[in-house]
Amino acid sequence: MTLATDTALVLFSGGQDSTVCLAWALERFARVETIGFDYGQRHAIELKVRARLRERMAALNRNWKARLDDDHLLKLDTLGAISDTALTRKTAIELADSGLPSTFVPGRNLIFFCFAGALAYRRGVRHMVAGMCETDYSGYPDCRDDTVKAIQVALSLGLDKRVTIHTPLMWVDKADTFAMAEQIGGKAFLDLVIEDSHSCYLGDRTKRHDWGFGCGSCPACELRAQGFAKFVSRKKT
Ligand code: ZN
Numbered sequence: 001m002t003l004a005t006d007t008a009l010v011l012f013s014g015g016q017d018s019t020v021c022l023a024w025a026l027e028r029f030a031r032v033e034t035i036g037f038d039y040g041q042r043h044a045i046e047l048k049v050r051a052r053l054r055e056r057m058a059a060l061n062r063n064w065k066a067r068l069d070d071d072h073l074l075k076l077d078t079l080g081a082i083s084d085t086a087l088t089r090k091t092a093i094e095l096a097d098s099g100l101p102s103t104f105v106p107g108r109n110l111i112f113f114c115f116a117g118a119l120a121y122r123r124g125v126r127h128m129v130a131g132m133c134e135t136d137y138s139g140y141p142d143c144r145d146d147t148v149k150a151i152q153v154a155l156s157l158g159l160d161k162r163v164t165i166h167t168p169l170m171w172v173d174k175a176d177t178f179a180m181a182e183q184i185g186g187k188a189f190l191d192l193v194i195e196d197s198h199s200c201y202l203g204d205r206t207k208r209h210d211w212g213f214g215c216g217s218c219p220a221c222e223l224r225a226q227g228f229a230k231f232v233s234r235k236k237t
Contacts, residue, residue: 007031007069008127008166009120011112014050016212016224017131017169019197020177022057023184024168025129026064033125035072035116039108040080045203047073053196060188074115079108109142110151117155117163126163133169133177145170174227175234199224 008025012018012034025032036050050071058065109132116128132143141147148165155163169177182190193212198205200214200221207216211228214221 004028004127005030006127007033007123007125008129009116009123009125010034011116011128011130012036012050012054012071013131014046014048014053014197015131015199016174016193016197017133017177019053019057019193020181020184021129021131021168022053023064023181023189025166026057026061026067027184029127030067031069032067033069033072033123035074035119037074037076037079037112037115039076039105045200045205046198049196049198053192056192056196057189060185060192072119074119076111076115079105079111107142109140109147113148113151113155113165117159120163121159121161126161127166128163129166129168131169132167133172135169135171135173173230174223175230178228178231179234194228 006029008029008031010018010022010025010032012022013036022032022034034050034054036047038044038047041047050073054068054071058068109130113128113130120126120128130148132145132148134144145167148167148170152163152165155165169180172180178190178193181193185192194210195212198213201218202215204215205213207213209216209225210232211225214224216225
């Protein structure tokens with residue numbers, strides 16, 4: 001893999017997927033910036049783990065340290081204000097009548113990409129990297145490959161500048177995401193993903209499992225736990 005001379009902007013939430021995407025980008029691009037969004041999440045824990053992850057990843061690999069550049073944290077209070085979901089309100093995490101979990105924040109990724117696109121344009125960046133996945137996901141329609149491709153076309157037209165959105169995890173399940181972490185950065189990076197990335201919807205960092213911290217029972221924890229169990233069993237065979 002030759003290193004691109006370009007810069008990439010990674011949508012980095014501090015979750016397992018976006019952390020692996022950040023490593024993926026650091027292996028490929030000469031300069032990598034990160035962007036995160038504060039939209040009034042019930043638990044701001046994932047915003048706290050972002051800085052630590054960036055620091056620990058830079059400490060892990062000299063090349064990553066050299067390539068990792070600015071972080072941008074954008075406040076999107078308005079999104080939280082108009083969203084009535086289990087991620088922004090204290091309501092139960094359950095399946096809604098729409099068939100989607102109550103954690104679905106309508107339009108979230110569409111809005112994130114618009115802001116990321118505006119920032120990328122201003123900074124002369126034409127590559128964006130994001131951790132959307134439609135393999136073993138929660139069914140969010142804005143994580144689908146077609147949605148992301150449509151956003152890529154809309155941004156390229158609307159900005160009159162070619163924008164490429166890379167989604168290295170789109171067709172990879174959670175078990176393979178753990179495997180990809182190990183493949184990119186060895187056991188040290190896999191351990192870092194487990195220890196420091198955060199997935200739990202309830203923001204629980206008091207209970208430590210073999211797959212990391214979390215309540216163990218919300219849909220995000222269940223996905224992560226199942227993925228890790230599959231990853232471990234695949235390694236044994
Ligand atoms: Zn949880």
